[in-house]
Amino acid sequence: AQSVTQLGSHVSVSEGALVLLRCNYSSSVPPYLFWYVQYPNQGLQLLLKYTTGATLVKGINGFEAEFKKSETSFHLTKPSAHMSDAAEYFCAVSDLGNDMRFGAGTRLTVKP
Amino acid sequence: DTAVSQTPKYLVTQMGNDKSIKCEQNLGHDTMYWYKQDSKKFLKIMFSYNNKELIINETVPNRFSPKSPDKAHLNLHINSLELGDSAVYFCASSEGTGVTYEQYFGPGTRLTVT
Numbered sequence: 772a773q774s775v776t777q778l779g780s781h782v783s784v785s786e787g788a789l790v791l792l793r794c795n796y797s798s799s800v801p802p803y804l805f806w807y808v809q810y811p812n813q814g815l816q817l818l819l820k821y822t823t824g825a826t827l828v829k830g831i832n833g834f835e836a837e838f839k840k841s842e843t844s845f846h847l848t849k850p851s852a853h854m855s856d857a858a859e860y861f862c863a864v865s866d867l868g869n870d871m872r873f874g875a876g877t878r879l880t881v882k883p
Numbered sequence: 884d885t886a887v888s889q890t891p892k893y894l895v896t897q898m899g900n901d902k903s904i905k906c907e908q909n910l911g912h913d914t915m916y917w918y919k920q921d922s923k924k925f926l927k928i929m930f931s932y933n934n935k936e937l938i939i940n941e942t943v944p945n946r947f948s949p950k951s952p953d954k955a956h957l958n959l960h961i962n963s964l965e966l967g968d969s970a971v972y973f974c975a976s977s978e979g980t981g982v983t984y985e986q987y988f989g990p991g992t993r994l995t996v997t
Contacts, residue, residue, distance in 0.1 A: 803983070812990065812991075813990055813991075814887065814973055814975075814987075814988030814989050814990045814991055815926075815973070815975075815986075815988040816988070817985050817986070820985075822983055859924065861924075861926060863926075870928055870940075871928060871986075873925065873926035873927070875923060875924055875925055876924040876925075876926075
């Protein structure tokens with residue numbers, strides 16, 4: 772069965788610094804990969820997803836992620852952090868079915 | 884305009900009680916879901932429901948039952964609540980089945996069982 776591991780339950784960066792949130796997946800078939808963001812007291816919102824095609828995926832709010840099959844990774848990056856990026860971020864994986872498996876989440880803190 | 888709404892937002896109840904959480908989506912989507920987010924933030928799918936086809940995660944106890952009066956609603960009924968049921972429950976919907984369709988999440992219902 773597929774699964775994801777998010778390295779680091781908490782990441783803290785300064786405003787304007789690079790954001791890097793790590794996600795490694797396990798899947799027996801070519802995976803679909805997702806990043807979701809959860810702001811306090813809100814539901815999850817899709818940031819970006821990889822299904823097929825280009826391995827560098829651009830999402831909303833300036834985020835992007837690169838699918839690296841050789842490393843089984845799908846790390847999320849943003850060149851310059853903004854205070855409004857502070858939230859919980861979830862990586863998720865799925866095979867061709869409906870079932871999405873989520874990671875444990877990474878809380879991003881942005882310091883002024 | 885709220886796309887996916889849930890009521891109540893907070894629910895505190897005692898062990899052994901039966902409770903329901905309501906979910907409504909105004910997106911015209913065909914598929915709806917229930918997820919459970921535990922205290923460690925793990926998000927697990929419980930059910931998906933599409934055109935009267937219910938797909939159940941095998942790990943979900945049969946005390947949990949989804950009920951869909953129409954395509955826009957998928958309510959979650961929980962019987963004989965246990966302490967371990969305390970979690971945040973999220974409803975979601977998507978245009979179709981399969982992960983190529985984006986899922987839209989509601990704001991969540993925080994259930995506390997005492």
